[in-house]
Every structure is written in C-alpha cells, then in structure tokens.
Amino acid sequence: MAFEGLADRLQGTLQKIRGKGKVSEADVKEMMREVRLALLEADVNFKVVKEFIKRVKERAVGQEVLQSLTPGQQVIKVVHEELKDLMGGEQSKIAVANRPPTVIMMVGLQGAGKTTTTGKLANHLRKKHNRKPLLVAADIYRPAAIQQLETIGKQLSMPVFSLGDQVSPVEIAKQAIQKAKEEHNDYVIIDTAGRLHVDEALMNELEEVKEAVKPDEIFLVVDAMTGQDAVNVAESFNNALGVSGVVLTKLDGDTRGGAALSIRSVTDTPIKFAGMGEKLDALEAFHPERMASRILGMGDVLTLIEKAQSTVDEEKAKELEKKMRTMSFTFDDFLDQLDQVRSMGPLDELLDMIPGMNKAKGMKNINVDDKQIGKVEAIIRSMTKDEKLHPEVINASRRKRIALGSGTTVQDVNRLLKQFEEMKKMMKQMTNMQKGKKKGKGFNFPFMQ
Structure with missing residues (x-):
C-alpha cells in the first residue's frame, strides 16, 4: 500500500511523544529529525520537506502546545493538520460548466x-x-x-x-x-x-x-x-x-x-x-x-462507510440483520458476506481504514491473504445444502469428504467450523447487548486473538 514505509516511520516517531505529560523543545527537535528522514525516504521533494518541518516546528514549540494539558497529542494534531495542508487542505471537486456538457x-x-x-x-x-x-x-x-x-x-x-x-x-x-x-x-x-x-x-x-x-x-x-x-x-x-x-x-x-x-x-x-x-x-x-x-x-471511517454504501446490497443487509436477530445465519449467508466485503476492496486496505486497528493486539503485522479467503469459500462450496443450513450434522466422515472436495485438510475444515460457531456466539452477544441484557460485556472476533 502507498505510504506504508512513511506511515510506519511517522507512527513510530509520534508514538514516542503521544503520551508524554511534558514535552520540551529538545523532544520536538528530536521528533522533527525523525520526521524529516521519514519524508525524505518517502521521496518527498527536499524543498517541500524543509518547509513542512519549519511550519510544524514553529507551531509545535508554541505556547498553546508545550503548555497544554496533553502536549504530546497536541504535537500529533499539528503534524496531522500540516500534512493535510501539504496535500491541499480540502477536497477539490470537479468544476461544472454553466451549460452542459x-x-x-x-x-x-x-x-x-x-x-x-x-x-x-x-x-x-x-x-x-x-x-x-x-x-x-x-x-x-x-x-x-x-x-x-x-x-x-x-x-x-x-x-x-x-x-x-x-x-x-x-x-x-x-x-x-x-x-x-x-x-x-x-x-x-x-x-x-x-x-x-x-x-x-x-x-x-x-x-x-x-x-x-x-x-x-x-x-x-x-x-x-x-x-x-x-x-x-x-x-x-x-x-x-x-x-x-x-x-x-x-x-x-x-x-x-x-x-x-x-x-x-x-x-x-x-x-x-x-x-x-x-x-x-x-x-x-x-x-x-x-x-x-x-x-x-x-483510520479513515468516512471512506470505509462510502465504500460500504456503494457496494452493500441494502435488501440483503436487512435480511442479514433479521437472521442475526433470529440466530438463523447460515454458511450461505456467510458466503454472501464474503462476496460483499471483497467487492469493497483488498481486506488489508479496509483494515487500515479502521481507527486503531494497526495498534490492536495481533493486527500490526497481519497478512490478509486472498488465498485463505478462497480456501474458506472452497470448503463452504464443498458442503451439501443440508450441511450449510445445519453445520452440527458435519461429523468426522463428512469433514474428510469436505476436505477432499475443497482441496484442503480436515484441520482447515475444523478451524472454519469452530470460527463459524464463535461468530454465531458473537452475534448472539451483540443481539443481547442491543436488548440491554448484557450491558458492558465485550466480545472478540474469532480471528482477533
């Protein structure tokens, strides 16, 4: 993904200063040295880098930052605003002719x-x-x-x-x-x-x-x-x-x-x-x-929402919500969801848009492999109609047949069945939380260990 190296360097540099209760000019100077190197390594024009560092430094050592209650976070806010301004500040829309076309x-x-x-x-x-x-x-x-x-x-x-x-x-x-x-x-x-x-x-x-x-x-x-x-x-x-x-x-x-x-x-x-x-x-x-x-x-929640709105079928979403409430979610529904999520773009890019996901435990170096998703699809498509509707009927001999038919292993089939059950439990928790039965109790996605 674009900016990956730059993002890693900048996030690592800013993390050092994020939680500081007190920030000195020396801290800012050290951070600016790292930011300068990160930008130059990203092939940013050296004149642009020089001007950017100058502006950030002037604001970061100002009274409203160093004497604030959260100086570390204020410095990050300054870097964010200056980075935004560097790329144009606001979205530039297409000019429209007074008379078409x-x-x-x-x-x-x-x-x-x-x-x-x-x-x-x-x-x-x-x-x-x-x-x-x-x-x-x-x-x-x-x-x-x-x-x-x-x-x-x-x-x-x-x-x-x-x-x-x-x-x-x-x-x-x-x-x-x-x-x-x-x-x-x-x-x-x-x-x-x-x-x-x-x-x-x-x-x-x-x-x-x-x-x-x-x-x-x-x-x-x-x-x-x-x-x-x-x-x-x-x-x-x-x-x-x-x-x-x-x-x-x-x-x-x-x-x-x-x-x-x-x-x-x-x-x-x-x-x-x-x-x-x-x-x-x-x-x-x-x-x-x-x-x-x-x-x-x-993160970038707005782009994520726009992607979802443009690709997710509204009628299917309502039907899915109903199935989640009634606990009738099946493997066929799971396949539908996979198709809709994949149509939104590469999964690793979607994860990048979720605030804090890059800092979540186990998510830092996660590699979302499309081959793994293909493996999941192959396993589900190797099931009979009855097995998709009632996974509990899948015994040892059926698991061997499904593994053989999908070109996977029995362990792969077992793992998917386990994750599917965990996902259904999570949906039940979500439904109960909405009803107010389990206030405050959290849940984990099966892949977020």
Missing part, C-alpha cells in the same frame, strides 16, 4: 494509465453523481489506444466517440462535443495522446485541443510509482497547459508516496482523484484530511 481533457505521459483512468472517471461520475458521460478517443498515435477505450466503453456500457486514427485530435474533440450536445451527455472526457517523455510536439497539439474546446478541467494523470519524476512531469504539463487537477494512479501499489505529498506544494495543482487498483471502479476522490489520517494511523 462539462468538458474534461485527460493528459499525461504514456504508461501512466491515462486511457484506463478515463474509463474509471466516467464510471465514477455515473455511479457517484448519476451523470451521463461520453468518452472520446483522441489518441491517434499509440497503437490500439482507440480500441482500448472502445473496449472499456463496452465493459461499462458507455458510449465512445471515435473517428479513427486519420482525423486530427482537434477535429475529433470538436465533433465529440457536438455529438454530446445532440445525445444530451452532460460530460465529455477526452483521452488525448501521450508520449514516452514531454516534448514540444505533444504540448503544441494539447494546446491546440485546449484552444479548440476550452475544457472546464484539464486532468493530468501521473503514475505515483515514478516518485520524484512525477513532480517534474506535473511541472512541465502545468507550465504549458495550466493543469487544473492531478489524478494519481497506482497509489495502491508499492509506492513511497512522495509524489502525492509533493505535487500540490510544487505545482499548486490539487490532487482530485487517486487510482487504488486496476478495476474500473477503483478510483477514489482524493481527500487530504482522510489521507493524512491514514498515514498517521488514525
């Missing part, structure tokens, strides 16, 4: 994921804002670029405007806007050509497209994996075109996160979206405050 130009180098991001953005606008976008294939140079966008359009059941690779991008863009007006599309997203590196010919063509269609937004798609180079690319495009927003791709990968922390400060261009995976629904609006919280181990 709103035109968005997607620009960037080859390999950054521009064409896929064009599809992701269209999907985001439709799902989150109920919009009707038109995708425009204006990259006439890269082999199969037009075909790639058309394939994405089919996957999303969205229209793609194309005039082939023998018509100029300027003409394609102009005709696409006319088509959008005729078809009542409220957004036009233009996938423009990229290059392996920034060159004059590329910029001239993009300037011509900009002049012809006067876009409401120009989004620069940047590969977060390229680190400091991403900032240099952003500067070049911004100087030539006046970029209005940045979309960081591959922020879910093994990236140090320096680009995300540097781009806003260096170019004064807001990060509007972050690509968090390869699927066409893996695009998130970028919230500086939420990202700062995740980096500092404070």
Whole structure:
C-alpha cells in the first residue's frame, strides 16, 4: 500500500511523544529529525520537506502546545493538520460548466494509465453523481489506444466517440462535443495522446485541443510509482497547459508516496482523484484530511462507510440483520458476506481504514491473504445444502469428504467450523447487548486473538 514505509516511520516517531505529560523543545527537535528522514525516504521533494518541518516546528514549540494539558497529542494534531495542508487542505471537486456538457481533457505521459483512468472517471461520475458521460478517443498515435477505450466503453456500457486514427485530435474533440450536445451527455472526457517523455510536439497539439474546446478541467494523470519524476512531469504539463487537477494512479501499489505529498506544494495543482487498483471502479476522490489520517494511523471511517454504501446490497443487509436477530445465519449467508466485503476492496486496505486497528493486539503485522479467503469459500462450496443450513450434522466422515472436495485438510475444515460457531456466539452477544441484557460485556472476533 502507498505510504506504508512513511506511515510506519511517522507512527513510530509520534508514538514516542503521544503520551508524554511534558514535552520540551529538545523532544520536538528530536521528533522533527525523525520526521524529516521519514519524508525524505518517502521521496518527498527536499524543498517541500524543509518547509513542512519549519511550519510544524514553529507551531509545535508554541505556547498553546508545550503548555497544554496533553502536549504530546497536541504535537500529533499539528503534524496531522500540516500534512493535510501539504496535500491541499480540502477536497477539490470537479468544476461544472454553466451549460452542459462539462468538458474534461485527460493528459499525461504514456504508461501512466491515462486511457484506463478515463474509463474509471466516467464510471465514477455515473455511479457517484448519476451523470451521463461520453468518452472520446483522441489518441491517434499509440497503437490500439482507440480500441482500448472502445473496449472499456463496452465493459461499462458507455458510449465512445471515435473517428479513427486519420482525423486530427482537434477535429475529433470538436465533433465529440457536438455529438454530446445532440445525445444530451452532460460530460465529455477526452483521452488525448501521450508520449514516452514531454516534448514540444505533444504540448503544441494539447494546446491546440485546449484552444479548440476550452475544457472546464484539464486532468493530468501521473503514475505515483515514478516518485520524484512525477513532480517534474506535473511541472512541465502545468507550465504549458495550466493543469487544473492531478489524478494519481497506482497509489495502491508499492509506492513511497512522495509524489502525492509533493505535487500540490510544487505545482499548486490539487490532487482530485487517486487510482487504488486496476478495476474500473477503483478510483477514489482524493481527500487530504482522510489521507493524512491514514498515514498517521488514525483510520479513515468516512471512506470505509462510502465504500460500504456503494457496494452493500441494502435488501440483503436487512435480511442479514433479521437472521442475526433470529440466530438463523447460515454458511450461505456467510458466503454472501464474503462476496460483499471483497467487492469493497483488498481486506488489508479496509483494515487500515479502521481507527486503531494497526495498534490492536495481533493486527500490526497481519497478512490478509486472498488465498485463505478462497480456501474458506472452497470448503463452504464443498458442503451439501443440508450441511450449510445445519453445520452440527458435519461429523468426522463428512469433514474428510469436505476436505477432499475443497482441496484442503480436515484441520482447515475444523478451524472454519469452530470460527463459524464463535461468530454465531458473537452475534448472539451483540443481539443481547442491543436488548440491554448484557450491558458492558465485550466480545472478540474469532480471528482477533
């Protein structure tokens, strides 16, 4: 996950000062040295680091911090606020045209994921804002670029405007806007050509497209994996075109996160979206405050709730609640829940969004392996209908048959059956607590030992 190394270093550094009843300037100085190293190792621009440390230090040694009742926590609050401001402070939303369609130009180098991001953005606008976008294939140079966008359009059941690779991008863009007006599309997203590196010919063509269609937004798609180079690319495009927003791709990968922390400060261009995976629904609006919280181990409950609301079937959720109350939860219901949770994204990322989960006993170095979940699914699918409804009938010979059918061991089957029983007990506790029968009595998830 992005920021993993940075997050570990910062959380470790801040933990030393968190519970201190008294904090001295020397403590702050020592902490700032560690924070500086953590940011530089994350490939954050050195000028950005210098300015960040200066601001935090000035605030952290101020009277309202050092003389407060909880100085350690106040210092962490300062770091959180400055980290949030470094990434833009507030969420930057898409500008909307006074008269539709709103035109968005997607620009960037080859390999950054521009064409896929064009599809992701269209999907985001439709799902989150109920919009009707038109995708425009204006990259006439890269082999199969037009075909790639058309394939994405089919996957999303969205229209793609194309005039082939023998018509100029300027003409394609102009005709696409006319088509959008005729078809009542409220957004036009233009996938423009990229290059392996920034060159004059590329910029001239993009300037011509900009002049012809006067876009409401120009989004620069940047590969977060390229680190400091991403900032240099952003500067070049911004100087030539006046970029209005940045979309960081591959922020879910093994990236140090320096680009995300540097781009806003260096170019004064807001990060509007972050690509968090390869699927066409893996695009998130970028919230500086939420990202700062995740980096500092404070969780991100709002994003978790939004993910749940967009993926969880409301009718199924009500049915599940009823089954929990009546203690009729079965292995089929368990499979349904697994599918819905998995559709929200990688489980380790979901755990990162829960405040304090990284500090919970046994959770620090937990490795959520999708293969283990696949093993659980295989075991359940190897059960008969009766066994799923009544697990108590699963005796020794049935356990051997289920293990053989699922390619697992009897021990794996035993473990799942035990966890399922513990989970049902936990549900009973929750139901009783809601009824007020067991006030104050806590419970543990079976996997949190």
